[in-house]
Amino acid sequence: MNQPRTNLLWLQSGGCGGCTMSLLGAEQPTLFEALDAFGIELLWHASLSGGQGPGLAELIEQIEAGELKLDLLCIEGAVMTGPGGTGLFHVLAGTDTPMMAVIERLAKRAGHVIAVGSCSAFGGINRSNNNPAEAIGLQYIGEQPGGLLGSDYRSDMALPVVNVSGCPAHPDWILQSLQALSQGMLDQTELDEYQRPRFYTEHLAHHGCPRNEFYEYKASAEQPCQSGCLMENLGCQATQAHADCNIRLWNGGGSCPKAGYACINCTAPEFEEPGHPFGETPKLAGVPVGLPTDMPKAWFIALSSLSKAATPKRLKVNATSETVKIVPNIYKKRR
Amino acid sequence: MSRRITLGPVNRVEGELEVQLELQQGKIEAAYIKSTLYRGFENLLTGKDPLDALAITPRVCGICSVSQSVASARAIADLAGASMPANGERVTNIILATEVVADLLTHFYLFFLPDFASPAYRGRPWYDEAARRFTAVKGERYGGLLKARAELLHIMGVLAGKWPHSMVFQPGGVTNNVSLSEQLKLQGILSGFRNYLEAVLFGDRLETIAGLDSVELLQQWRESRSGSAADLPLWLSISDDLALHQAGAGYNRFLAFPAYSLAGNRIYPGGVWLDGQIQSLDTASINEHLGSAWLEGDIQHPAEGSTRPLADKAEAYTWCKAPRYQQLPMETGSLARQLLAGDPLAGSLINDGGSQVHSRILMRLIEMAKLVIQMERWVRKINPKEPFCLPVELPSQGQGVGLTEAARGSLGHWLSVENGVISNYQLIAPTSWNFSPRDNNAVPGPLEFALQGIDYESPTGQLRMQHVIRSFDPCMVCTVH
Numbered sequence: 001m002n003q004p005r006t007n008l009l010w011l012q013s014g015g016c017g018g019c020t021m022s023l024l025g026a027e028q029p030t031l032f033e034a035l036d037a038f039g040i041e042l043l044w045h046a047s048l049s050g051g052q053g054p055g056l057a058e059l060i061e062q063i064e065a066g067e068l069k070l071d072l073l074c075i076e077g078a079v080m081t082g083p084g085g086t087g088l089f090h091v092l093a094g095t096d097t098p099m100m101a102v103i104e105r106l107a108k109r110a111g112h113v114i115a116v117g118s119c120s121a122f123g124g125i126n127r128s129n130n131n132p133a134e135a136i137g138l139q140y141i142g143e144q145p146g147g148l149l150g151s152d153y154r155s156d157m158a159l160p161v162v163n164v165s166g167c168p169a170h171p172d173w174i175l176q177s178l179q180a181l182s183q184g185m186l187d188q189t190e191l192d193e194y195q196r197p198r199f200y201t202e203h204l205a206h207h208g209c210p211r212n213e214f215y216e217y218k219a220s221a222e223q224p225c226q227s228g229c230l231m232e233n234l235g236c237q238a239t240q241a242h243a244d245c246n247i248r249l250w251n252g253g254g255s256c257p258k259a260g261y262a263c264i265n266c267t268a269p270e271f272e273e274p275g276h277p278f279g280e281t282p283k284l285a286g287v288p289v290g291l292p293t294d295m296p297k298a299w300f301i302a303l304s305s306l307s308k309a310a311t312p313k314r315l316k317v318n319a320t321s322e323t324v325k326i327v328p329n330i331y332k333k334r335r
Numbered sequence: 336m337s338r339r340i341t342l343g344p345v346n347r348v349e350g351e352l353e354v355q356l357e358l359q360q361g362k363i364e365a366a367y368i369k370s371t372l373y374r375g376f377e378n379l380l381t382g383k384d385p386l387d388a389l390a391i392t393p394r395v396c397g398i399c400s401v402s403q404s405v406a407s408a409r410a411i412a413d414l415a416g417a418s419m420p421a422n423g424e425r426v427t428n429i430i431l432a433t434e435v436v437a438d439l440l441t442h443f444y445l446f447f448l449p450d451f452a453s454p455a456y457r458g459r460p461w462y463d464e465a466a467r468r469f470t471a472v473k474g475e476r477y478g479g480l481l482k483a484r485a486e487l488l489h490i491m492g493v494l495a496g497k498w499p500h501s502m503v504f505q506p507g508g509v510t511n512n513v514s515l516s517e518q519l520k521l522q523g524i525l526s527g528f529r530n531y532l533e534a535v536l537f538g539d540r541l542e543t544i545a546g547l548d549s550v551e552l553l554q555q556w557r558e559s560r561s562g563s564a565a566d567l568p569l570w571l572s573i574s575d576d577l578a579l580h581q582a583g584a585g586y587n588r589f590l591a592f593p594a595y596s597l598a599g600n601r602i603y604p605g606g607v608w609l610d611g612q613i614q615s616l617d618t619a620s621i622n623e624h625l626g627s628a629w630l631e632g633d634i635q636h637p638a639e640g641s642t643r644p645l646a647d648k649a650e651a652y653t654w655c656k657a658p659r660y661q662q663l664p665m666e667t668g669s670l671a672r673q674l675l676a677g678d679p680l681a682g683s684l685i686n687d688g689g690s691q692v693h694s695r696i697l698m699r700l701i702e703m704a705k706l707v708i709q710m711e712r713w714v715r716k717i718n719p720k721e722p723f724c725l726p727v728e729l730p731s732q733g734q735g736v737g738l739t740e741a742a743r744g745s746l747g748h749w750l751s752v753e754n755g756v757i758s759n760y761q762l763i764a765p766t767s768w769n770f771s772p773r774d775n776n777a778v779p780g781p782l783e784f785a786l787q788g789i790d791y792e793s794p795t796g797q798l799r800m801q802h803v804i805r806s807f808d809p810c811m812v813c814t815v816h
Contacts, residue, residue, distance in 0.1 A: 224510040278386070
């Protein structure tokens, strides 16, 4: 494709680098193929830059002086504002400037700002246990709008920060966001309430779950490694989690429930503090507290008691065993 | 004439790194390694259910996320006195090895090799070829590399659900029961990855590479490969031409933790190398010096350690603690791991010039060949009819230690539980050892030591410094956690 080049600058702050690692696992196209195909020029990425062009400090100066256009500013990792709002928990290496100030200045010049991962979107895992490092997101602090840039912030292209949340974000979520933004194909209507691209958050992680038949009958696993539904006992939040993990799948075909462990709703703000152990489902009078999105409680209780009563033996037995103990019946034509 | 310079952020490393140099007549007289990001992950864990560590600690690091999970699951197992069935160990080992191999491969191609495509090397006999293959992002190798890496990580899709940040690891095994079909799929993935390594990186069978047992045999092999289109022979020529065996000499003291357990045995037994000899590991000899870190405290054993930031501590220059073994700085990584596991080539390299850029990088590549062969065996041995996980009862108080090896070296988690919740959690990451600052005795960390003496102001001096930094494959996010 021949297009005008789109400049991309990628900075990392209070995070683990996992979204970059995830992105490097992109397939069809791979990251470098995608950059080439969609005309995206990587000005700087700490892990990938060759070091033969200008250094980061120089690039920042050129952007601030208006000599270099910045189309896409990707921030990976939370904004570290501590201690006491000074930002000294992350000073940009080679300078005396807190990273939070660098991000703020660059955001004023950026065509689009993309928060890559739940840390830069909402503060993420750093915020657990009362947020000791004072981590915040670019335009949110947990569920509260605001963050570093303030809820009124709009980029040069008149969009708020695009929150490609997830811990990590799926490589396709990141690449397709960049691909769409660089072609003007992602407008406000394509973002959800938390400014996440709807192309992956208008699904629930539950959609396509390979354990769905167990879910239908509330045939539940009681221990890790068992085959049943993980929602009733083992903390699975896939019925409330906005993401297409079980449709899109990860690393060639995986997902959290597929590998036998709970969805912890990592695309959501405040996933880091579920208010209970991650691997346990909190219950009131035997009923899970966190019910599926959009489901009235009375109906849930009525339906689950009905479906539990109707559970085939095959599912009841298999739910609490490691392997398939009873295989589905084979129906033969009547002769 | 002396002068002081500050460099950073250093690119093509994981995370935020600043280097301060004191130059004397153009040579590096002293180096100070600065980690400029603080996250305080250990403080996120106190007061939590011990099993919550399995959700939180992988997020210390997106590069060695699995290693963090494995150390954490092991610390909880140690607390509970739990063990896991053979299938659980095999699957844990395969996932860990997948991450280690992916990291070693990513480091070699994406972080280390682009330096040799620098125009400063124009005119060297290998330069045109190196520039064609290894120029950052655009080099001919990278299309194939990202594809091969992504396909290797399909093992994560099958076994771990996703990578990074999987919660498949439990103190009693893994949550995933591998079916026969998945076992067969894993064999398919590994055969594809083997083909890639043999064709592109090694130009030979993995068994041949893993069997190179001395510097002499390696030399013979290299001569037999002249004209090969693979990357290891090319890199050996580059290393020879640039005398990388003379760059970045270390202390020659090594540390490795036991890793990859199966039925009571460890494929890598771990240990320490002091005064030219293997000694058994004694974790009581580990402590962390806090003098140069913006943290409160003096010298701590990790079981009683703390992480309390003190951003205005005048004498400090980094957020990284300085781990020491018997109060000495130690180098950790593939070279240490292989040496302490009795690998003959590692021993031969140590006799032939010790730890430096050449031996560090070479052992990382050799280790990839050895690990892939090992992974094939583990996959073959999975028995889908046997359990993958055993139930574990946690005591409401006690302590646990979880040790393992990440790509970059030794990783340890120290856990204390009181009243059913985590009362203290401390971890020491590999790069904390290698990139540690000066300790309370003013002794420089391994990289700080290895940078001394480089002729920085020579035409290729800056690149030489970069080779030395990257030969340790720093992971700064782990370091500061």
